[in-house]
Amino acid sequence: MSSIIESLYPVTLTGNDIALKRKEIKAYFHNTFDTYEKVFEVLKNDDVFYKQSEITRHPMIFYFGHTATFFINKLINMRIIEKRINANFESIFAVGVDEMMWDDTDTKRYTWPKVQDVRNYRDEVRNLVDTLIDTLPLTLPISKDSSMWIILMGIEHERIHIETSLVLHRQMPLKYIKTNDDFTILSSSSNTIKNEMISIPKASIKLGVSDTHGLYSWDNEYGKYKEEVDSFQTSKYLVSNAEFLEFVKDDGYKKEEYWGDEGKKFLKLSKATHPSFWVEKNGTYKYRALTQIIDMPLNFPVDVNALEAEAFCKYKSIKENLAYTLPSEVEYKAICKYVDLEDTLNLPKDKANQNLQNYSSCDIDTHCFNGIYDVVGNVWQWSRTPIFGFEGFVPHEAYDDFSTPTFDDKHALILGSSWASSGNLIMNDSRYAFRRHFFQNAGFRYVITNNKDKKEMDIYESDTLVSQYCEFQYGDTYFGVENFAKECAKIASKYTINTKKALDLGCATGRATYELAKTFDTVEGIDFSVRFVQVGTKLKEDGIVTFQSPEESELYTNKKVTIEELGYENLTKKVSFWQGDACNLKENFNSYDMILATNLIDRLYQPRLFLDTISERLNDDGILILTSPYTWQESSTKKEFWLGGYKDENGNDIKTIDTLQKILHNTFELIHTQDLDFVIKETKRKYQHTISEVSIWKKR
């Protein structure tokens, strides 16, 4: 590819013509896949693919592979396809969007493949997705449970990575970057633009799209939310480099009074003295654009994180004795309402600096929306609102950890869009959030407001399933049945031969991982869903687990367990938590003395993929412990992959324990079985009482 690609708008979900819709989806898929590959052309050569642009992020090769493997992993998990293209790629390229502990960026743990091999792999994925677009069952409108939804999800996921990869490329040292005229960098005028405040009238704001919304939307965009917004004032322009320069010159980065706790922590760690994309040289500042360092474009919006934006507001407030702050999500929507912002799909393409028309910001006085500039486009605008789920929020089954891990009061919504945004990112109802210290193509506008923040973030885990597991693992016991995680760890400690390293596979909220650390030197906890993994991680990092214990239907009691109460203070260093797929585990998860897989096998999409190779991850004398009630169900496992619970063609009962023996016989000796009860609380009056079978296998 050489010339630039015009970015298409997302495909609508509605229509009458199935063949035409397939054509539209394919065009949009290619446009996205091509653009993603195109933006990697700014990397100087293949060696650069193995560089990290930031210590906390993967090397670029990961991202190059990741958006392709995403399609395959989701299609496999949703049981739409059964065969992987490259199991190794699809484990090492699996996870890595947000900067989180369980997003494993320790490069030494991997052997990264050749760039050309990843290019070939991307071509194979492209061909498969093409075939699926042509052949998957399709009715219109496309709904969330359609298999085509997973294709659209893969496309929109890649659109996000187009934007975040452009940030990573911009963070990469210039020596690794190729100048390329295809990526237009705009220039800035030397006019002085003075910011001013505009009054926004009070408004009744409704958020959330309905299930019949005509565009692909992420789960956090669905549902209902309503808030009355009182009148307030907003800055007419985004804050420019010129306006922010005053703050820098007034020693803004040095005066602690402008910075909150999180801000101070950021300053300490980053040692920042100016915005990240400014380059200091002999006391003056230049500006890092995507592929060049240019003279400071004073009228471009400044790129900062939320902590810098908040510090600026504090500085300006003290200076002017007025209360400047970042806008809330609903205040931003009131601004959109005030300027009659149209649907993106009806907006003239050059109305805003978005959708990859340019590969840089532009002057803040370029795009006027009925009196206010850059309501959308140019750079994202940090808000003061942590992202949360609307009433009726349900995680999408195929990507249940897209949103919920960010509903933690630590991820602030970014408003509008940037020059690098396209696809769902520039749709009016989309919602994206990042940690406040994170860099994006993001700046800010400020407001003066009396609006109180209505939504108090609930620190108690409100994710029903996660709460249920927290109660199960950290809550009370019922009907005299002992805590299951503790009992499993006791059994493991009784049967294990060596005690160096253990794996808690399907660790859920992590209780057994900690209990195992009483016996083992190192314990790794792995779960498929980050929704679960983050509980164990939070206990390690913050020393606390908080959750809602269900009482009667929607009534809950808040519960809290501290690391001291659990007696785990000295165990935190021994445990670590990771996201992973038991059917396609990364190679580096190996050399265990004991692997515990509780209530896992009957929830895997292809349990044999786990069982056939698990012995390779065990040391000599290693012990495998399985527990399961053998409740096979088609919603988790296609019937052809069940290990039991059905009659064969001759009418004989096939029982799981017999199949396990057949599969494991060559590599393991079955040394013990026993029943072990557990009770899961659904409400104060309703419980699941299950009797799992524990089977203990010694590696031959």
Added chain:
Amino acid sequence: MSSIIESLYPVTLTGNDIALKRKEIKAYFHNTFDTYEKVFEVLKNDDVFYKQSEITRHPMIFYFGHTATFFINKLINMRIIEKRINANFESIFAVGVDEMMWDDTDTKRYTWPKVQDVRNYRDEVRNLVDTLIDTLPLTLPISKDSSMWIILMGIEHERIHIETSLVLHRQMPLKYIKTNDDFTILSSSSNTIKNEMISIPKASIKLGVSDTHGLYSWDNEYGKYKEEVDSFQTSKYLVSNAEFLEFVKDDGYKKEEYWGDEGKKFLKLSKATHPSFWVEKNGTYKYRALTQIIDMPLNFPVDVNALEAEAFCKYKSIKENLAYTLPSEVEYKAICKYVDLEDTLNLPKDKANQNLQNYSSCDIDTHCFNGIYDVVGNVWQWSRTPIFGFEGFVPHEAYDDFSTPTFDDKHALILGSSWASSGNLIMNDSRYAFRRHFFQNAGFRYVITNNKDKKEMDIYESDTLVSQYCEFQYGDTYFGVENFAKECAKIASKYTINTKKALDLGCATGRATYELAKTFDTVEGIDFSVRFVQVGTKLKEDGIVTFQSPEESELYTNKKVTIEELGYENLTKKVSFWQGDACNLKENFNSYDMILATNLIDRLYQPRLFLDTISERLNDDGILILTSPYTWQESSTKKEFWLGGYKDENGNDIKTIDTLQKILHNTFELIHTQDLDFVIKETKRKYQHTISEVSIWKKR
């Protein structure tokens, strides 16, 4: 209405134009509703509406109201509408398709309304359905979970009643019937038609429609079934009155050797000596058509029930020393395949005597399908196959007792269609079954075959939910928790003051009904679903409960409990079981000394409709016993109707027990509460352990 109405074909589920689809549905609805009212014009006057054409069936007024109330009851149950049009009509006209014990036909129990009031009521229903057709959310193709599906269900339900009402009208004494030229009665030729046998080659037959089938289908039509059919011979024509006359003349109705056990029972009860629609006069036979008695149409197909058809086959087999029998379902499909029977929607309208083109049979040599006559149309053809569910069968939520109560080995499939069939009844994949002694517009053709009947009817209840309740009420106990039905009956006997009559409301499979009969003289058990009611009834009639107890996923153990084992031999006369809706109970359910409602209130669509009036059904000193775990859920009860388990607008917890006290306070005194556990087995290793709250209320 005066002239005849041309019957429309069903609306397809697919299309691109929503407005057009609404128009098509409305036209089809009116066509159906009009035709139904039209066929009641054969009744001489309004007085006849209060006559029964058979002692086991309701008077005609019931059927006249029933098809309209069906729409309302289903729309209410599916929470599509919330307000009834006429609660009384919608209870008394609620149930009555199959001839079953729980289909209450004891006329003395009701005061039937005026015909004109029912006419007015039908007009109101028509207007409401019209509005819903215009306004319900609609996407194409229409799927089973669409609210429009319920409208289509109401229409097809009425199409069935057009056919069965025409049978009832034909059974009504002629003095009650008006001659009406709109209803064409055909005449028969005097040619002699000799039947002969045609060879049908072997065939591989697949049955069942997929979820993407383009026409409304009943739940029993979905799924998969496959059978290899060996070659066999079939009669070229349906059996005519002339052919059947030989059997009558040869004393076929008097010779027991032609009749099986069920046949002998039929002969004894009916005292039949000839087909039901033949009229004997001075040793010769005339023929009852819909509105007249005519000379015997020798070439019309004979109308008989399955027992008479089987007796004829036995007679003919003995006479010719050949094995004649009725065809199986798959053999019939092999005949259809052999003659290349086209889709009904492509069939010229006059190709077969169906779809109400005439209001009588026609000669059996009128409609030829590539060599075989009346493959569809004229009269239904009895099969030897009891109806069963295909692989993947799931009862439709809105009408869960349409099919499953007939999967009992006692309902034989009828094949083809009759002159009175229309709508889904004449679609190629439809499946209808009746008890073998039942009269329809049905005759038969015979076959000579070596095909064995592959499907052995499972006498064990395979309906998962019903089996689960059988195990719960009649199976083992687990975790030391006593049988819940027995414990509830003990509590009732402890707290009741008088012991004449009790009601077990939400009786499920009826165990508590029997247990209560140890204390009370009379106990009525009522449940919303016939799927459940039939279990208690079967125990009463056949002295046995059989069910599958789940072990591991799809593996089951068959269990059997006899009335002797239960010690209920002397209780059967005291109990009776009825289908009923706790939110709209028929008036005649009253004068109880005790009403037990176990685990009912949190599954009602509007629990207040039950609670607000229940005291009126109790005698002085009457006791109401509620048990519930208060697990409110939106799939059963819209949130606005929950009695607890939520926070009110001020953030206060609303608990069910408090709301119950508020609602019942004026009419009841709360005299006792206690917890009572129960355990429901899901598999050998998985149980629900629930703690219900028992509250005991004494009528003020």
